[in-house]
Amino acid sequence: MALAREPQRKEYWRWTEYNWRNPDLDWRRAKTITAGVDVGSVSSQAVIMCDGELYAFANMRTGSDSPTSAQRAMDWAMENTGMTLKDVHFTVGTGYGRVNVPFANKAITEIACHARGGNFMYGPTVRTILDMGGQDCKAIHCDEKGKVTSFLMNDKCAAGTGRGMEVFADLLGVSIEDVGELSLQVAEEPEPVSSTCVVFAKTEATGLLRAGWPREKVLAAYCSAMAHRVVSLLERNGVEPDFAITGGIAKNVGVVSRIEKELGIKALKPRYDTQLAGAIGAALFGKALVEKGRR
Amino acid sequence: MIANYGYKDGAGDWFLSIDTDKCAGCGEKPCVNSCPEQVLEAITDDYDDEVVAVREAHRKKLRYSCNPCPRMEGKLPCQQVCPADAIVRSW
Amino acid sequence: MITAGVDVGNKFTKVVILGDGRVLAKSAVLSGFDQAAASEEAMAAALDKAGIGRDDVQHITATGAGKNEVPFARSTVTEVGAGARGALYLFPAARTVVDVGAEEGRALKCNEQGKIVDFAINEKCAAGAGSFTEAMARALEIAVEEMGPLSLQSTRAVPMNAQCAVFAESEVVSLIHAKTPKEDIAHAVHDAIASRVISMVRRVGLEKDLALIGGLAYNAGFVRSMEEGLEVKAQVPEDPEYVTALGAALVAAEKAGEEA
Numbered sequence: 001m002a003l004a005r006e007p008q009r010k011e012y013w014r015w016t017e018y019n020w021r022n023p024d025l026d027w028r029r030a031k032t033i034t035a036g037v038d039v040g041s042v043s044s045q046a047v048i049m050c051d052g053e054l055y056a057f058a059n060m061r062t063g064s065d066s067p068t069s070a071q072r073a074m075d076w077a078m079e080n081t082g083m084t085l086k087d088v089h090f091t092v093g094t095g096y097g098r099v100n101v102p103f104a105n106k107a108i109t110e111i112a113c114h115a116r117g118g119n120f121m122y123g124p125t126v127r128t129i130l131d132m133g134g135q136d137c138k139a140i141h142c143d144e145k146g147k148v149t150s151f152l153m154n155d156k157c158a159a160g161t162g163r164g165m166e167v168f169a170d171l172l173g174v175s176i177e178d179v180g181e182l183s184l185q186v187a188e189e190p191e192p193v194s195s196t197c198v199v200f201a202k203t204e205a206t207g208l209l210r211a212g213w214p215r216e217k218v219l220a221a222y223c224s225a226m227a228h229r230v231v232s233l234l235e236r237n238g239v240e241p242d243f244a245i246t247g248g249i250a251k252n253v254g255v256v257s258r259i260e261k262e263l264g265i266k267a268l269k270p271r272y273d274t275q276l277a278g279a280i281g282a283a284l285f286g287k288a289l290v291e292k293g294r295r
Numbered sequence: 296m297i298a299n300y301g302y303k304d305g306a307g308d309w310f311l312s313i314d315t316d317k318c319a320g321c322g323e324k325p326c327v328n329s330c331p332e333q334v335l336e337a338i339t340d341d342y343d344d345e346v347v348a349v350r351e352a353h354r355k356k357l358r359y360s361c362n363p364c365p366r367m368e369g370k371l372p373c374q375q376v377c378p379a380d381a382i383v384r385s386w
Numbered sequence: 387m388i389t390a391g392v393d394v395g396n397k398f399t400k401v402v403i404l405g406d407g408r409v410l411a412k413s414a415v416l417s418g419f420d421q422a423a424a425s426e427e428a429m430a431a432a433l434d435k436a437g438i439g440r441d442d443v444q445h446i447t448a449t450g451a452g453k454n455e456v457p458f459a460r461s462t463v464t465e466v467g468a469g470a471r472g473a474l475y476l477f478p479a480a481r482t483v484v485d486v487g488a489e490e491g492r493a494l495k496c497n498e499q500g501k502i503v504d505f506a507i508n509e510k511c512a513a514g515a516g517s518f519t520e521a522m523a524r525a526l527e528i529a530v531e532e533m534g535p536l537s538l539q540s541t542r543a544v545p546m547n548a549q550c551a552v553f554a555e556s557e558v559v560s561l562i563h564a565k566t567p568k569e570d571i572a573h574a575v576h577d578a579i580a581s582r583v584i585s586m587v588r589r590v591g592l593e594k595d596l597a598l599i600g601g602l603a604y605n606a607g608f609v610r611s612m613e614e615g616l617e618v619k620a621q622v623p624e625d626p627e628y629v630t631a632l633g634a635a636l637v638a639a640e641k642a643g644e645e646a
Contacts, residue, residue, distance in 0.1 A: 041556075064563055112341035135553060141297075147342065150297035152310070156355040157302070157511070158552035167552060199512035199521060199551045200489060203396075207419040233303060236310065236385075285341075304511065355549050359585045 013166035013176050015248070019058040019076045025050055027083055032290050034090045036113070036282025037074060037104060039066045039097030042134025042162055043248060046073035047279035048081075048088070052287055056081060059275055062134075066097030074103070090290045092282035096135070108285050110278050111140060111151045117281030118244055119146025121272045127240040130259075130267075131277065132230065132249035134162040139234050146281070150237050157197070160229040162248045164198040165255075168222050171202055172215045183219035183254030190217050192225035201225065219254065227258035234263070243267050250274035296340075300349035301357045301385070309358040310385040311349055317381035319344040326373040326382060332360050335373060347381075358386075388438065389445045389642055391468065391634025392425050392459060394452030397488035397516075398601070399424040400628050401432040403443065404635040411435035412628050421452035429458065445642035449634040451490070463637045465630060466494055466505050472633030473597045474500045477621045481593040484612070484620075485630065486583060486602035488516040493586040495593055504590040512551040514582040516602045521551045522575040525558040526568055537572035537607030544570050546578040554578065572607060580611035587616065597621045599629040 027033060030050035038045045040062060047057040058076035062069045070093065078084065085091075085103055093101030094113040101107070110131075118129040124144040131138040136155035142148050158164040169176040190213075195201040205218050213221075226249075245267045249255050251274060260266050272280070301310035311334075318324075324347055327335045334353045340346050353360045361384070364371045374382045388410070393400045399417045403410045413431035417424045425448070433440060440458070448459035449468040456462075463471075465485070469492065473483040485492045491514045494505035508514035512521065523530040544566060548554040554575075561571050579602075587596075596618050602608050603626035613620050623629055 064560065108341050148296050150299065152299035154302055157304075157550045163552055163556075195510065197511045197551075199517050200510065203489075203517075210419055236299065236303075236308065237297070356585075359588075 010173070012169040012173060014061075015176055017060040019056070019079060021056040021081060022054060025053060025055050027055055027081060027087070030055075032287055033083075033088050034092070034283045034286030034290060035074065035077075035088045036279040036284070036286060037070050037091060037093050037101050038095040038110065038113070038278035038282060039070050039073075039093065039101060040095045040134050040278070041136075043275055044069045044073045044095070044097075045276055045279040046070070046077040047276055047283045048077055048083070049280070049283040049287065052284065054272070054280065057273075057276060057279065059273060062097070066100035067102045069097065070101040071103070090286035092286040092289075094278050094282040105286070106289065108282060111138060111153065112148055113278045113281030113285065114138065114246060115140050115142035115148045115281065116146040116284050117277035117279070118142065118246060120280050120284060121246075121270065121277060122242065122244045122268045126242045126244045126268065128234075128243045129277070130230065130234060130243070130245045132160070132162065132245065132247040132255075134248060137161055137230060137233060139237055141237060141240060152233065152237055154233055159196045159198055159201075160226055160233065164226065165249065165252065167198055167202060168205065168219065171205060172209075172218060174215060174219065177251075179219055180223070180252035180254035180256070182216045183223040184257065185216045186220045189224065190221045192228055193221045194225075196225070196229060223252070223254035224258045226255050227262055230259060231262045239263055239265060241265060244270070246274045246277040248275055298346075298348065300354050302355060304358075308385040311357060311361070312383045312385070313347055313349075314379075314381040314383075315340060315344060315346040317379035318346045321379055321381075323378075325376040325378075329372040329376045331364065331372070334360050387639060387642055388443050389447070389635050389638035390429070390432070390443050391631040391636070391638055392429065392446060392448045392450075392456050393465075393468065393631035393634060394421050394425055394448065394450040394455060395487050396451050396490070398627065399428045399450070399452070400631040401425075401428040402628050402631040402635045403432050403436045403438075404632070404639060405436075409632070410438070412625070412631070414627065417452065421455040422457050425452070425456040426458070445638040445645070447634040447638035447641065449630055461638070461641055463634055465490075466492055466502060466507075468630045468633035468637060469599060470494055470496050470500065470502050470633065471636050472629035472631070473599050475632065475636055476623050476629065477595060477597045479595045480597040480621060482587060482590070482596045484583060484587060484596065484598050485600040486514075486516060486598075486608075487600045488520075491515050491583050491586060493583065493590050495590045506586045506589045508582070508586060513549050513554075514579065514586070516600070518551045518554070518579050519575060519602065519605065519608070521555055522558055522572075525555045526562070526571060528568070533572050533575070534605035534607040536569050537576050538610065540567070540569040540573035542570050542573070543577060544574045546574045573611075576605070576607040576611040577615070580608060580615050583612065584615045592616055592618065594618060595621055597623075599623065599626045601627045
């Protein structure tokens with residue numbers, strides 16, 4: 001095959017996939033077991049919750065089709081637990097591929113799930129959630145119960161998304177997990193990259209590298225351009241504290257710190273993997289639906 | 296909930312904002328049929344409310360879907376027929 | 387009288403030397419990151435081809451994204467102005483001119499006198515510019531020049547959902563995985579970019595004749611998608627890429643006439 005002959009090239013965009021299980025919980029004692037499966041355009045998460053407590057999850061890259069990605073994430077979350085799909089009372093699918101989760105009982109939009117999940121992850125005081133995903137960016141306002149009061153989403157353009165950051169990680173030969181830290185190692189903050197469009201920003205960055213800019217300076221210029229883009233999206237609905245950032249980019253300290261600086265507001269410190277918000281919210285919706293059915 | 300459908304680009308902000316709390320109480324939903332481009336549809340949202348939303352196919356090109364529409368007193372047809380003033384546009 | 391037009395584009399810098407209304411020479415070099423050097427290089431190459439020296443040229447007008455970087459230009463003209471001028475010189479009946487280059491797309495409408503009555507410029511977004519086709523050619527692992535001929539072999543229209551060039555690249559890769567023939571994908575790519583250019587044309591209002599200029603007009607697949615989408619035959623010059631430089635050279639001739 002043609003592909004096999006190509007020289008091995010490091011995949012800088014690749015982030016660490018992993019699974020986790022709560023050692024202090026025994027699912028066999030749980031009254032309600034629900035699952036949330038968030039099939040995004042770039043990453044997929046499966047979360048299992050026992051009576052509203054986080055029991056297990058898996059976080060991995062989305063494959064070429066949604067049903068297989070959902071199944072693989074769910075299998076990995078249940079790995080070594082002795083649990084099977086039959087033990088799960090209700091499963092909610094969410095994300096871009098939500099209608100293609102074969103074992104889900106219901107599909108709920110990622111907007112509603114992110115608000116619900118954000119409420120769990122950051123507590124009832126969170127009012128603004130900025131979700132920076134692989135191929136979209138969402139600004140969500142919610143009440144103390146995690147119900148959406150307003151939302152706005154950009155999925156038209158790669159600027160301000162994880163995919164845009166992947167393009168840059170690849171261009172500069174920096175692992176996506178190191179981009180944020182590296183972008184902060186500049187003595188002075190450079191002017192942001194002027195192009196919003198990722199394709200043009202890439203051309204611009206190539207020029208900066210040729211002009212002798214070190215990688216960290218180019219990354220700083222891109223991270224601040226991305227922060228600016230996202231803040232301009234947030235302006236439409238305003239930012240009401242408490243403020244939290246979810247999604248993969250929330251792990252990029254270079255972007256997060258620049259968003260905080262531009263907004264003049266600190267984001268809440270995450271206690272969970274920021275990529276789990278959608279799946280956690282989905283599992284909690286499942287719990288509410290099961291309990292409603294029992295009443 | 297204020298549902299903002301649309302996007303921001305170099306030429307400006309192109310959003311239709313629907314106040315679904317106002318919209319959920321409306322049985323007729325006359326806005327849906329008032330739109331010559333079928334931009335709007337009635338859906339059941341995640342909180343089981345019957346509301347109006349912008350169709351997926353139009354969300355990334357609202358600027359082009361809505362711009363040919365005639366304005367009366369500055370309002371698009373969907374805005375004119377809405378009994379609850381639930382539809383706001385950003386441009 | 388000899389004049390020259392220099393069009394410093396985002397990708398290429400083009401020079402046209404005009405002698406008494408006749409093109410004496412033209413040249414193009416990559417703009418790179420030093421636009422002044424690129425314009426010097428392109429000018430030297432064109433002078434060489436014409437067999438004349440710099441002193442023989444009475445007036446030089448610059449246009450394009452880097453028009454202010456040309457050290458030897460006496461005057462500048464906007465890309466829209468130069469594009470209209472060049473297109474109407476070649477096609478006097480043209481009323482709508484579409485100019486799509488590597489990073490920018492423009493649509494303009496003019497009246498019988500060649501005066502621009504309305505124009506629209508795309509939003510600094512690769513989705514409506516030549517870069518889009520380049521990125522998709524990369525994803526298809528073919529040369530960008532092959533895109534046009536390849537798509538002409540397609541008889542089927544497959545839809546492309548992504549607007550953004552970055553997302554469209556992933557979509558092309560999934561289409562390849564789904565065993566969609568490459569010619570159909572190339573066709574879809576041209577339909578997608580044409581649909582965005584067409585919405586720009588609709589904004590200024592289409593009036594016949596339609597002329598297509600700029601580097602993307604070399605691409606027969608794009609031209610077909612434009613013609614099908616607008617249901618009108620398009621006028622395409624032999625060297626669409628040089629039309630804006632030609633327009634600048636015509637402006638230069640006018641200025642030289644005024645000075646004389």
